Amino acid sequence: MKYLLLLFGLLLSAQEKASFYFDFDQDTFNPKQNELFLSWLNKDETREILVINGYCDWYGTYEYNDTLAYKRIHTVHEQLKLKNSIFFTSDLKINGYGERVQTRKERRHNRRVDVFYNVFPEKIKKEEKVVYDDPEVYTGQKISDEPIPVNKINKEFQPVDPEELIHLEAIPNRYANAKVGDKLVMKNLYFYDRSGIFVPESLPVMEELLDFMVSNPKAKIEIQGHICCQLGEDPEDIALIRAIAVHNYLVANDIDDSRLLYKSFGSSQPIHKIPEKNEKERNENRRVEILILEN
Incomplete structure (x- = not known):
């Protein structure tokens, strides 16, 4: 019955995208990015993964960055497989672009994995939607939205x-x-x-x-x-x-x-x-x- 509902839901679902960023030359998440990824991963909704794309910045050789892109994809893919509420389409596409496709002007924006997926409407809670394409994702160094000067004491x-x-x-x-x-x-x-x-x-x-x-x-x-x-x-x-x-x-x-x-x-x-x-x-x-x- 679950799979019948899943197939029916695909007819009504809308494609979404989440982007997750990595530090320079890293294929695992920094603490802040890991927190944001887990927040997205553990949302109460059923999703079907359609495409996973991995990218790198231009620093390094083609061969090195091609490998690094797939390592980043692997980090995300392995976590996705652990969730019962996440399914993969039968023709799941996994693309490691390395540095060969530069989608952003600034290279730090290219150190990422994009996940394209379908969400079932009955599970969507619009007020909880999170935009992950945000500068704080890729550095892991943001302290707060309103940094407190060091000369202030709590x-x-x-x-x-x-x-x-x-x-x-x-x-x-x-x-x-x-x-x-x-x-x-x-x-x-x-x-x-x-x-x-x-x-x-x-x-x-x-x-x-x-x-x-x-x-x-x-x-x-x-x-x-x-x-x-x-x-x-x-x-x-x-x-x-x-x-x-x-x-x-x-x-x-x-x-x-x-x-x-x-x-x-x-x-x-x-x-x-x-x-x-x-x-x-x-x-x-x-x-x-x-x-x-x-x-």
Whole structure:
């Protein structure tokens, strides 16, 4: 009976599309994207999957990106198969386009999987419809719809002992008095090894930069990535990936892309001579700097 209803429902259903985004060079969801994907996956409605398309940006070889596109499709497909309320059409189409089809101008929008599907009208609740084609999906770095400047304190979260309270309002934003041409190191900005994914402890550093950009709407910056330890080229483009991660965080928090540039210097501008003497010098060489272009 279920399958008869399913076939009958197909005659009345309307095709829909959901897009799910991936971080640079990743084939699994970041935490924010995973949350949004699961929200869509667990909706109380019956769906039939018609087409699954995978895409990549233009960075990398055709062969590499073709493989990466199918890995992203696999991530989505395997989750879909686990849901009893989701069915696949008998002529399901799975297309891995790699970088060969660029559907968006900005490359971060092309790191995605599109799912086309039918929804049965009796299960649709229009008020619950979610638009997934949204900038916050592909970065995983958005904190809130209304970012709170770091110099504001939520009184509910103050320590019980006021003597131990660190008064954040007394800590000035390091960018506040920056002039055109100034270059500031994003101190205490850390990433997971060989990636552009921030460790949680780095979010206050990102919030400080975001607060500056929100408070100074005319400011424009260049985000500069650097690596340590090896002279010459950056074969994995880690410096570039990390500069892009900072850029994407700001865009996801509603900073206009036209105010941002990013660039990799690899190991060409070390603070300490390479090879470094110790881990402290290596940490100081592997960094992201902010160059103030306009303010």
